[in-house]
Amino acid sequence: MTLSTADAGVGPSRGPVLGLAAQLGLLALLGSTLGLTPAGLVAGAAYGLVLCGLLGAGLARAGLNELGAANAVTLSRAILVGGVTAMVVTSFTQPVSVPALVTIASVALALDGVDGQVARRTKTTTALGARFDMEVDAFLILVLSVYAGDRYGWWPVALGAFRYAFVAASWAWPWLNAALPPRFSRKVVAAVQGIALALVIAGLLPTVAAVAVLALALASLTWSFGLDVRWLHRAMRVREAARSRWSEERATPARRPALAH
Incomplete structure (x- = not known):
């Protein structure tokens, strides 16, 4: 269910x-098919405007001449998130189709990782693509939560x-x-969030x-963030200690060897 929003050769301004x-x-x-409310449609459209505006600015800042296949997959996934956003906002005032919501959200979740595989296979991995993928994941989890x-x-x-906190x-x-250094458990915990939310919103559990x-x-997310914060704090202390030693070495004049008599 990947939307063909852009192909690999589409320029950054057109993508x-x-x-x-x-x-x-x-x-x-x-x-037209599910009867979304005006508020839901406005929320989805506002999301799309912000999404595409930030993507365009990011592509220009990164100096990329093409959107690329991997970013096209991420953009397709992000568009599905816009549909989920509209449905969730609609659900505040009227019932929405749970099967449709779960299906669209599940496809967006399932496509996570596809863009990374495409980037690696096409050797087009970029910092922008990684950030784009991460932010789409984060917003989808926020909307589902x-x-x-x-x-x-x-x-x-x-x-x-x-x-966001x-x-x-x-x-x-x-x-x-x-x-942060790569950590497999971080990926597992991130995947667990999407699976858990999809399972819960499906309404299949008491x-x-x-x-x-x-x-x-x-609990697993708290544990994962706790590990990252602890690692970052230790890394900060190590950097501070290294800077302190370097400053002390610069402040101490070098000793000259004594002349032989």
Whole structure:
């Protein structure tokens, strides 16, 4: 169900424009078939405008001449997230089709990793592509956690808010912006969040089981972020110690060897 919003050769200026057109087309389709509210359609359109605007700015800043196949896959996934956003906002005032919501969200989740594989196989891995993929994942989890929170209490929203709280904290403590080493468990925990939310919003679990699944997902996410914060804090202390030693060495005049008599 990958949307053909842009091909690998589409230039950076056309890619976001085609993406926005595809986003509006998907919203029109969902609106006519599922009866989305005006608020839902506006939310989906606003998401699409921000998404494509930021993507265009990112491509220009990175100096990329083409959108690329991997980014086209991520953009297709991001457009599906726009449809999920519109449906979740609609659900605040009227029921939405749960099968349609779960299907679209599940396809977006399933496509996670495809863009990375495409980038590696085509040797087009970029920092922009990695950031684009991560932000799409984070926003999808946030939207799904809002849907779950509206039904099970607002504490599950922490599943989606964790990432944005971490970013906000990095403004106060810049050492949180340092690069993290790859960690397989981080990928597993990220995948667990999407699976848990998709399972819960499908409505296949009794309330007690759904709450338990959400609680376990939140516990694993807290553990994963805790490991990252601990590693970043230790790395900051190591850097500070190294800078201190370097400053002391510069401040201490070099000793000259004594002359032989």
